[in-house]
Amino acid sequence: MKQTFGYVIIICSMAILFLLGNNIWNEYSIALSYDKHLKEEIELPDIKFQQPLKMYNRDGIVFTEEYIEWRTPVQFEEIPEVIKQIYILSEDTEFYEHIGFDVSAIARALAANSTSESIEQGGSTITQQLVRLRYLSQDKTYERKLMEVFYAYKLEQLYDKETIFEMYLNEMYFGNKVYGIASAATYYFQKPLEQLSVAQMAFIAAIPNNPSIYDPIAHFNNTKTRQERLIDMLAENDIITYEEAKQYKDEKITLKIKTKLQEYPAYSTYVLEELKWLIANDEGLDIQLKDAKTEEERISIQKEIDELFENVLYSGIHIYTALDAEKQFEDEQKINNILWMENLQASSVVVDNKSREIVSLYAGKNYKKFDFNRAFQGTRQPGSSFKPLIVYAPLFETTNYSPNSTVSGGAYCISNFCPQNYGGAIYGNVSIATAFKHSYNTSAVRLLNTIGVNTGFEYLNKFHFNSIVEQDYSYAAALGGLTYGVTPLEMADAYTSFIDGSYQQVHSIREVTDLEGNLLYKWPAEKEVIWSPHTVQYMRTLLSEVVRSGTGVGLHANSTYIGAKTGTTNDYKDFWLAGLTDEYTTAIWLGFDKPKSMHYLEDDQIHFKIFNVIMN
Incomplete structure (x- = not known):
């Protein structure tokens, strides 16, 4: 019965439109085209709004926000009563009585507009305004106005007034x-809505009537004038007393404009990339991508991952990370100071040994958000740090060799591949x-030949080296000779296996929740044992000897253990350093973006200086 009554009212409204003037007659043909909407079920579009993304450091403090529009939805019962009264009194006094539109208000607006070339007076209810905000354009035409009425009536059928x-x-x-009203509170005053004074509530409530004219930043006085009118309106309707109204109008309004948090861009940029990997892992798409047989299949799976990623971002999420904000800040400052030479670049990743979490990440000198992030995007030849x-x-894991076993350091060729030692030196058995x-x-090449290239890569593939290709399965890999190379992130990730022989992919994300706190994503906690205890012991001993009396002399850390391996590529185009202490594991790259x-920088040991500041 109510539905039929609504349709009758709409049809009658159309008749009123016809009778009100020549301008209406011109729009009548448009109105008739919508007659089918009266006979069919009106389907409202499914509308989704982008919600803010927030990243939290290890102490639970927000350090980065991502949003185009600032939206913080609030539930009806959490909205102060005075806010509700302001909008009922100023926008739609019959809100709780009408069926979505007010025929008398529409008639008054049409009468006022009948002598004008365009619509000047709206006559819209709160429901109609919501329709305009959600579903329709802001164009002032009778065609849009009629659709607004249809949609408003439909909304009233679907939802209750609250x-x-x-x-x-x-x-x-x-x-x-x-x-949104709650968003306005946090944006203009940096306070939750319920903590605002009545004067502040009325101040932000003044804005939507005309956001350009009543923009508090550009036109503060305009906003204040309308705020006082709204406060007077509350007094006139006995919501507050006139004494209270005077007090509220006299209260000084001081804006505290919110600025978008964009701290530690090197770290936050990586977090977004890791989120994509985490989603793919959770959905099993990472395995599908790895096993894809054709390029077309790979592109299709990657597209699915990207779409899931965008949907998650759009929904609004909280990302809790392992960022050590103090360390990140200090590492960036210290490395920037070390990189005194113009265009010289570096990147590094520092991992907490206990949790396997990334606590700091250096993406390059003068890094800005979404620049090329050298820590996880910069693939370069790793040199001897790969050995x-x-x-x-793998040698210790699959043979009876030990650090005391003998190997030749003399000249050696496998087919046409004839590696040379540093400076062309030739050694005997050592x-x-x-x-x-x-x-x-x-x-190193002799020993890789002992275990076989495939065995070496069998162990290497237990880690997450994403740029290894079939062409890399050669003896040159013993010296870090790869087609594309590796990243500092991948190297630090693999070196964590020398902590205790176990491996869990390093990560920055602890967990991801929706806006209500429901868990969406979290990395698996399981670890895989890669190296046996004797291999771990041998490797940690060898790495520590590098620092004590080998190519790593000059490295130091306030730790009972320190081990590392250096790497230098052909023609000194890349300097690498990967190692660990009791607390951290790291990998550092130094070089120029254009190799x-x-x-001439070899003796400066700049990558050593970086290690010494980020590992202490």
Whole structure:
């Protein structure tokens, strides 16, 4: 019965439109085209709004926000009563009585507009305004106005009054990309809505009437004038006393404009990339991507991952991370100071040994958000820093060799591949410990030949080296000779296996929740044992000998243990350093974005200086 009555009212309204003037007659044909909407079920579009994303550091403090529009929805019962009264009295006194539209208000507006070339007076209810905010354009035409009536009536059928009012208060525009009354409170005063004074509530309530004219930042006095009118209106309707009204109008309004938090961009940029990996892992798409047989299949799976990622971002989430904000800040400052030479760049990743969490990340000098992030995007040849992963640890794991075993450091060729030691030096039989700490290349290739290239890569593939390709399965890999290379993130990740032999992919994200706190994503806690205890013992001994009396002399840390491996690529185009202490594991790259020789910087040991500041 109510539905039929609503349709009758709409039809009658159309008749009124016809009778009110020549301008209406011109729009009547448009109105008739919507007659089918009266006979069919009106389907409202499914509308979704982007919600803010927040990242929290390890102490639970927000350090980054991502949003285009500032939206913080609030439930109806949490909205102060005075806010509700302001909008009922100023926008729609018959809100709780009408069925979505007010025929008398529409008639008054049409009468006022009949002598004008365009619509000047709206006559819209709160429900109609919500329709306009959610579903329709702001164009002032009779065609749009009629659709507004249809949709408003439909909304009233679907939702109760409180729900409609709640949606309205959450979706009004408050200028400066701010939507919703609670968002306005946090944006203009940096306070929750319930903590605002009545004067402050009335002040932000003044804005939506015309967000340009009543923009508090650009036109503060205009906003204050309308605020006082709204306060007077409350007094005139006995919501407050006139004495209270005077007190509220006299209260000084001081804005405290919210600024978007964008701290530690190197870390936050990586977190967003890791979130994509986490979603793919949770959905099993990472395995599908790895096993894709064709490029077309790979592109399709990647597209699915990207769409899921965008949907999660759009929904509004909280990302809790392991960021050590103090360390991140200090690491960035200290590395920036070390990189005194123009265009010289570096990147590093520091991992907490106990949790396998990334606590700081350096993406490059003068890094800005969404620049090329060298820590996880910069693939470069790793040089000898790769040897522990592909040669020595697999050797100890699969043979009876030990650091005291003997290996030749003399000239050596496999087919046309003839590696050379540093400076072209040739050595006789030496211990593996000596070959390791002085980084003899011919010894490393001999040992890879002993276990076989496939065995070396079998262990390497247990980690997350994403740029390894089939062409890399060669003896050159013993020296870090790869087609594309590796990143500092991947190297630090793999080196964590030398902590205790177990491996869990390093990560920055602790957990991801929706806006209500429901858990969405979290990395699995399981660890895989890669190296046996004797391999771990051998490797930690070799790495510590590098620092004590090998190529790593000059490294230091306030730790009972320190071990590392250096790496230098052909023509000194890259300097690497990967290692660990009791507390942290790290990998550091130093070089130029456009590779060129750094032979003249070899004695400066700049990457050593970086290690010494970020590992202490």
